[in-house]
């Protein structure tokens with residue numbers, strides 16, 4: 037082991053400031069708490085500041101500082117204001133998790149112009165401009181930063197009924213490669229954390245389908261949908277020193293569903 041690494045906790049985030057979009061519920065709320073537990077002070081954001089109170093209380097309960105900030109990622113001015121508030125509050129942003137996102141499930145022939153803008157603007161445009169603002173306001177000058185964008189199995193596979201969503205998540209996979217090339221020389225890493233199936237408000241209607249979990253589990257090599265905690269290791273890895281030589285990558289945390297589950301053996305009799 038080199039001198040440089042001896043005694044270093046590669047996963048420690050003590051003293052870091054993390055900014056999480058879409059932290060009012062679901063994965064974003066969980067990400068904010070996991071980063072706080074690992075040592076970060078956290079800026080939590082959503083379109084409705086009031087909905088952040090519980091997560092703010094829990095993070096402060098861990099002994100970390102937390103600031104709730106209103107943010108609509110489809111509004112450029114709102115992104116500028118939210119990042120500005122975070123910098124005023126904490127002086128810097130070391131880690132940004134571009135998590136805010138949405139979906140509209142429908143057959144491709146029924147997708148409207150407005151559906152497309154709603155989904156793609158939130159998931160792709162919003163993530164890009166949030167990353168750009170944090171880079172401009174803090175990371176480029178600091179000479180370091182961790183940008184984590186959220187992908188999905190639709191970043192690598194096509195699914196009927198999810199055309200705009202899949203386009204936005206495929207776009208994220210491409211975007212992290214471009215930004216990694218752009219900002220790597222400045223010490224910033226940009227990666228995509230791509231969850232498989234995790235039950236949240238966004239996909240709750242799928243779980244109302246009788247037999248859905250069984251159907252899904254049969255297609256997942258690890259035989260179950262994800263629990264939020266299954267994402268913790270990947271999140272901390274991408275946020276911390278442990279991933280210092282990893283950039284432009286998409287890390288699928290999906291129980292293996294993206295390996296493809298086509299039956300290629302004769303059915304057992």
Ligand SMILES: NC(=O)c1ccc[n+]([C@@H]2O[C@H](COP(=O)([O-])OP(=O)(O)OC[C@H]3O[C@@H](n4cnc5c(N)ncnc54)[C@H](OP(=O)(O)O)[C@@H]3O)[C@@H](O)[C@H]2O)c1
Nearest residue numbers: 058060061062063082083108109136137188233234236238
């Ligand atoms: N759940 C899964 O299995 C799964 C799998 C792969 C990827 N993802 C992605 O992971 C992210 C989180 O998903 P989730 O399942 O936790 O969804 P969720 O429960 O619906 O939460 C979405 C979050 O995004 C915020 N948001 C939505 N539109 C926004 C906007 N225009 N500006 C700012 N914030 C906005 C919401 O906050 P407000 O409504 O309070 O503003 C909320 O906090 C999404 O990008 C989703 O596509 C989820």
